[in-house]
Amino acid sequence: MTVARTVELEGHIIDSGMMQQCFGVVMDLGGNFDVEVFEVGEHKDAESYCRMTVTADDEESLREILHELHQHGAHLSDPPNATLKPAPGDRVVPHGFYSTTNHPTKVRYDDEWLPVENIEMDCAVVVEPGADGDPGDERDAENGRDGGPRAYTKVLNAIEEGDLVVTDEAGVRVDPPERPRGSKGPFGFMQGGVSAERPSESLIREIAESVAETKAEGGSVLAVAGPAVIHSGAGDALARLVREGYVDMLSAGNGFAVHDLERGQYGTSLGMDVETLESPRKGHKHHIYTISEIIRAGGIEQAVEQGLVEEGVMYECVVNDAPYVLAGSIRDDGPLPDTITDAVEAQNAIREQAREADLVVMLSTLLHSVAVGNCLPSTTKVVCVDINPATVTQLLDRGSAQAIGMVTDVGTFVPKLAEVLVDDA
Template sequence: MTVAREVELEGHIIDSGTMETAFSIIMDMGGEFDVETFDIGRSKTETSYARLTVTADDEATLDAILHELHQNGANPADPDDAELAPAPRDQVVPPGFYSTTNHPTDVRVDGEWIPVEDPEMDCAVVVERGAGTRARTAVLNAVEAGDMVVTGEAGIRVDPPERPRESEGAFGFMQGGVSSERPSESTIEQVADAIVETTREGGDVLAVCGPALIHSGAREDLARLVRAGYVDAISAGNGFAVHDIERDLYGTSLGVNTETLDHARKGHKHHIYTISEVIRAGGIEAAVEDGLVESGVMYECVVNDRPYVLAGSIRDDGPLPGTITDAVEAQNAIREQAHEADMVLMLSTLLHSVAVGNCLPSTTRVVCVDINPATVTQLLDRGSAQAVGMVTDIGTFVPILAEKVLGGAGADSGH
């Protein structure tokens, strides 16, 4: 005896590959399908609609298929209300709770679809009733006893970003994928146009930075973008800030002169000297205000009031004052940055790229640049399918990007 359920797909389901993906999921997982309705959009802007009957040999197989379909934007044709259960105690969710994707999501409560606030992967959904019903994502450590948590798959609607038939404008190139070619000035120019457009529209650009950006000599160019208002916030680790300030104090990064590539005498001690001097000054802001630090990315963040988050690591020296060493506190600070960002540049850092990527909704535009292809592919594999990846040298990418942004928009023009 077989069991069956109808699902719907709507949007640019042909161009985005959504329909092909749905067919593959059903067949690969041992199910079958019949296409009951298929309305094809007849113009570049018209969407398509399909209704499928999915069948399987038993309920367990059908539930597994429907779960995978749901994660990819196929929703039940006859939705029920979402099932809610109270959290038994703080940081404990009910069994079978719904674990979110990073796509825009709605939940059906009392017959009405409610948008879930702050879409983010691997969270619970908490529904609050009061003056008005609202739904929000909650990381597990933020769930409180009595919170009404969505369980199961019923009454949940997921809407993955689509790839339209026509890709135009500054963001037309941002359709996902990885390029392993040498730095392409045309691609970098498109990234630059996207940054300028985001800024012009009042959006925020977040730069997620690794120490390699300083080692490679791209520090001054990123600082120019911060100063000119095309990078609104920085997310980095203690090491990035240490080597940025080391470059100002000693002309080196990890003891190496980034211009001549010479190893300075006692250069291997420069980073720890840097930390000591900043601690002595009372912190990064105090070091800038006292005139100890006079250039660089952190300097520009302080003097131009650009917020930054420095997240600590088990391997940190020091660390610098202001580095958040509590992992949960650091994650919450990164999450706040991620939710405010309209475009994110991930620049040569695997751990921070994945950390920020985990907090981003799939509607946020992401460009990930690293010489190591594993950084880019891991980000996409984790679920940041909206990311555009470039496998290239960060020391070449950032200077060209700054030239394109500042040259095209007017140097140091700001917002």
């Protein structure tokens, strides 16, 4: 005896590869499909539609197939309202809770589709009815909402007892970004790819155009920077981008800030002279001396106010009101007073910053880039630059649809990007 459900695909399902992926999922998992309706868009901007019946040998096999189809944007033709179960305790989710992707998502509540706010991967979805005295009312009023129902993501450690958590996938709809209709620009659904042989200068110019366009539209650019930016000699160029208003926010670790501040104090980065590539006597102590002086001043902002710090990326962030998040790790010396040493607090700070970004430029820092990338929706434009192709591949494989990877020396990339944006503007 077989079991069956009917699913639908709609949009640019042919050229985005969605239909082929869904057919492959069904066959790979031992199921079968019968296409009932297939309407092909007759021109570039027209959408296509497919309705098919999916069959499997048993309910468990069918459930597995539907789960995978759901990830690719297929949805049930007769979706029920989402199943909501109260969280049994703080930081405890119900069994079978729905775990989010980073794609735009909606949940069905009271026969209507609610967009899920602050979408990011690996979260739970909480629904607040927000009417007739429900707990959402007060929060809606505080945030200027109309008091209607809402759905939003919550990381597991933020779940509170009684939260209405979405379980199962039947009442959830995922809409993966599709291939854009135009071919202009470096960003596009899975068009970025990774290759060390791509023409660097032309690609940098296209990235610069995207940065300038983002700024012209009132958007925000977030730079995620690793210590290699300073060590490679690109710190001055990144500082220039902050000063000229092309970088609005910075996300980094303790090491990046220490390298940058040491560069301003001693002209060295981790004891090496950035200009001559020589290591001066006692240069290996410069970073710890720098940390000591910043601690003595009370923090980076206070050091700037006292005239102790007069140049560099962190200096430009302070004087140009560009917010920064420095997330700590177990490897940190010091750390600096500005470094967030609580991991959960650092995650929350990164998450809030990432939600404000319209374009993210990730520069030679695998772990920090992955941390920020995990907080981004798939619709946020992402540039990942690293000399190691494995770093770029690992980041893009996490699921960013609107992303490009560039395998090159960050010490070459950042100065060239600054040159194009500022000098050639």
